[in-house]
Amino acid sequence: MSDPVHFLNAFAQALGVMTLYPEGHPSRERAVDAAFSELNGIASRGAHPSFTFLDDEVVFGRERLRELKSWDWGKRLVAAGVQRLEFEREVTRDEFEGFLQEILGRLMLSSIDTSEARQMRSLGIRFGAVGLQGQEETGAAPAPLEMAALDVTLGEEAETFRWLQNEVQSRGSVPLLEAEAVVRSLSVAMHGDSRIVLPLLKLKEFDQYTTTHSLNVAVLSMGLAESLGCRPKEVRAIGVAGLLHDIGKIRIPLEVLTKPGKLSDEERAIINQHPLDGARVIMQSDEDVGMAATVAYEHHIMLNGGGYPALHYNRECTMASRLVHVCDVYDALSTTRPYREAWPSEKVLSYLEERTGTEFDPELVGAFIRTLRQGQARVRVLSDESATSS
């Protein structure tokens, strides 16, 4: 067994023991000590240890921990909103215990009994794929979740996405696991109070545009995909595609991206390059990213073949691309940009409607408008508080 696996096992053990014994109890102290010393063991190897939890997988740094393939705790942590665990610096024993306590609090809030396998199953049902629609066939309607953590500002997601953009800049490929973790976490925020809300970010500064816009397009795309009855896995794949659709913009100089006036031909050419750059950078990833790459390539192509990149022959773009295209334009027009004010939602919706059949897929626009109109009261605008730069 590798050290990170030792640590995670000791970490899970400590959480389990902590539910049984009060503070100060020798068993509890021992369990926390054991986990803490395992943590020091991996921390002493250099780099900051980081873990990403997916439903059925745990990743340490970039390495999948195969030994933990059927480790129950990954699921539990994801359900409690813990998708990523990163130790940025050395922590003290006290800090570590405080951290365990907080994780435990989150696990308790999502009413997980850490001792019962049976409870674990019912948890899987209650939260399903983090509560996405279509996971409730078991009959048991999900109880409203009382998770303080859901009242988020999406600051963490924005932070992770900013980090992801930097990674793309420096290594030229997309850290896909983190993109998936962001999507999962957005999905938790969307389903936080057992109905769908679309928690959209409000832009505070222009240079945050790409981050804010990407998160919003991911949320809108998942909302629309759900309303069309897509399965949770497809919904998440569309979420990742929405999140990454503009990733090709990272190479565009900020002055061009935020230029208030008319663009020169050269600047226009730079902008028009982002779908191709985005698809390229996504294809560098070693995961199955076909859909995200296609969406990045096609999201500015209109239904009638107009837009960019120019099509060599007139073909239909994929459903995911047509879907993200609608959400992309909706969010872009709803946001204040250096060259124009934000449009009110109704004006944007009429714009979409007017251009159905030429720019947009009529069915998708119809479904999008219904989703937003029905859910108007549910669209919460949250501010991206921790954001300081893009």
Ligand SMILES: [Fe+2]
């Ligand atoms: Fe774009």
Ligand SMILES: [Fe+2]
């Ligand atoms: Fe966009």
